[in-house]
Amino acid sequence: MKLLYIGCFCEPSTERLIGSRTRITISTTTFQKALLQGFKELENKLDYIVNVPDIGSFPMRCSNLFFPRSEFEYASMKGVNGAFLNFTYLKKYSIYHSIIKEASKWLDSHNGEKVMILVYSMIYPYLKAAIDLKHRYPNVKVSCIVLDLPEYFGDNTSFLYRVYGKVTTNRIYTLVPEVDSFIILTEYMKDKLNVGTRPWCLLEGVYNPIEVASQKKRKKTILYTGKLDARFGIRDLIEAFKRIDDEEFSLWICGLGLDQAFVEDAVKSDSRIKYWGLVEQKRIFEMQREATLLVNPRKGGAEYTKYSFPSKTMEYMASGTPTVMYKLPGLPVDYEEHLVLMPDNSQETFTAILKEWGSKEQAELDEFGKHARLFILKNKNSEIQAKRLMNFLCTDQK
Template sequence: MNILYVSTLCSDVRFKKIFENSEIKPQQQSQKFHDLLSKGAAKSVKSVHVMSRPPINPTTNRSLKLLNNIEVNENITYQYLKIFYNPIFRHIHIFITGFINTLKWIFKNRGEERIIVCDILNLSISLSALFASKITGVKNVAIVTDIPSYMRNYNSGKRSFFKKITSSIYTKLSQYFVKKYDVYTILTYQMNDFINPNKKPYLVIEGMVDFNMCKVSNSLYDKYKEQIIMYAGSLKEKAGIRKLIEAFIMLNNDNARLWLYGSGEMEDDIKEYEKRDNRIKYFGVVPNDTIVKEQLKVTLLVNPRPSDEEFTKYSFPSKNMEYMVSGTPILTTPLPGMPKEYYEYVLLFHDESTEGMTKTLDDILKSDEKDLHKKGKLAKSFVLENKNNIIQANKIINLTTKKEYLI
């Protein structure tokens, strides 16, 4: 089997270069998700060809070279489409070149089993591949990691009139065309009714972890001496960050620390909290490799995303999977999109009030460190054995080839 993978995915080397030279950093969680899935698939198929609209914003990153080349890394070929500065021409060009290149790939691999995998959140390039697959009859798979309308509301903030208009158009087009795919890969069961009303074959995978993390150890001897609580991700009030910080400030523990990584609307507020409580430290946006290394050395990883928000039914935070595979215990809210099978392996905020969160943090930090470490190790074993990227990719391949539901 040959796979055409359509997204913003880059090779590790290329993404690192883009990240280091970008004024506005590209989303690392998206890169990691699609990187893991493509590499997992490459273990089981003849070839994976990535057709990428690189994660470059040309209006704010004019110093970056705009790409139009091919890169080969083991069993994966990366083809980068050229990006133009003009936003309208940029999307038209991506659609046309994406359509042509998809047809070329289909023709080149005629006579062999082929599937086209599309990240539906990248509309112009995924539509080009969708149209080409419909014309030629090649099966297509939609990877749905977010629902556009909820993502738009979650990311709401100060935007120009032009941005609001284009965002509205993007949302409507995405909602229409997402129903046109043959097979769906989604993060939660609740997503299915929303994006798959025609009841086509679908697969629920909450996310995936890197199989290679089985080689990485997490030892109590390598932990920081302080009791460090770490959060890495979107710094938004809707993500529960303010409540987490205020709960931590109420914590009567001089040895406790709260380390925050990421970007978002609360950055300035967090810097003010730093001044109020010297146990709080903000690190900004750093490479994911750095995040992963730090996760191994802290006491507790936390995700305070409120469980009563509507959008949480349609998401499973990728950070939860990354947290779990680190081997450091994770404390999270009981998100409605999280299957009950995870509850055995995570610590939960049963009371999501500020006072309730403070009590939970206090109880956990007072517990035996060996028991905490054991909890983290069990979580790591669970996701490596059941949710690693090779297993998850094979589920998608099996679903498309057997033409049946796999849940």
């Protein structure tokens, strides 16, 4: 069986083309790069990659109107970046046709063989292209990596989402019955997607080990990296931190989002809070090593938390710095002993946990963080997860 990957990551040659204003979905690119790096050491690899990067649209979120076609090699696998027009509203049609064109060229040369298309995400033009290719080529099946359900893409509180988002979500779900198998983030997704008897594989994430120079620890420093959005708990974190009656504590915040103004106001009212804005990934990893605690303030009460496994959980744990978070519905049991889980949702408990763990001796913090790091490196690294995925694709679907 041949494997064709349809993706939307920013590989090195693409990164050189993007403009200074370009918005990149970092978690999307990070996951795909980590997964693809895992295939590098395997005997069985993906046979070809058709890629169109997931970036902001011209003119507001990117300075480039058009991206040319380019061939590349990533993790010892050959691929192509399809050409597309990056203009708002026309973009998705251009991406769809680009994928169809590039994938058809490759599929035409493998007409007599079984082919599995592995498509990343349920983003409409990518999944639509994969399904239409399946209809065009009788030797093709489609497997979809589902990291987010479409109704939870982006900011579902915005006016544009209320107008256009629900229509797009419904269109995506009309494609789901045509998918032959699924790679899902949490078991709750099975029911939402009506997987039924179709094959599925649980793959809550992938961590690609990254070498970061040893960093000097900063006492009583709490770090949050991610979207600045009330849905993800940034306001709860700030309010809990303000209640800590210890001037030695500090809170570092990195990221962009709807609540940026709220964060900036918090900085003005509490000198212990530092907002760093959007920080490059290498520096993020360094800051995670410097901090005393890492925190994910997302609560588990909202419906969408059943269908999410925050990628930052793996990233945080792999840093070796203790991670404080709530017990989310999609969190597998084997993670629990390696995390500082808050027993309830009260602000008082949040503050107490931050203060208690932020005040512990560094030796105790290092020991706890070491076990969390080893758990990720041994069980969730790129090669292990890619091997699990490959075994699923090649064995469970014959």
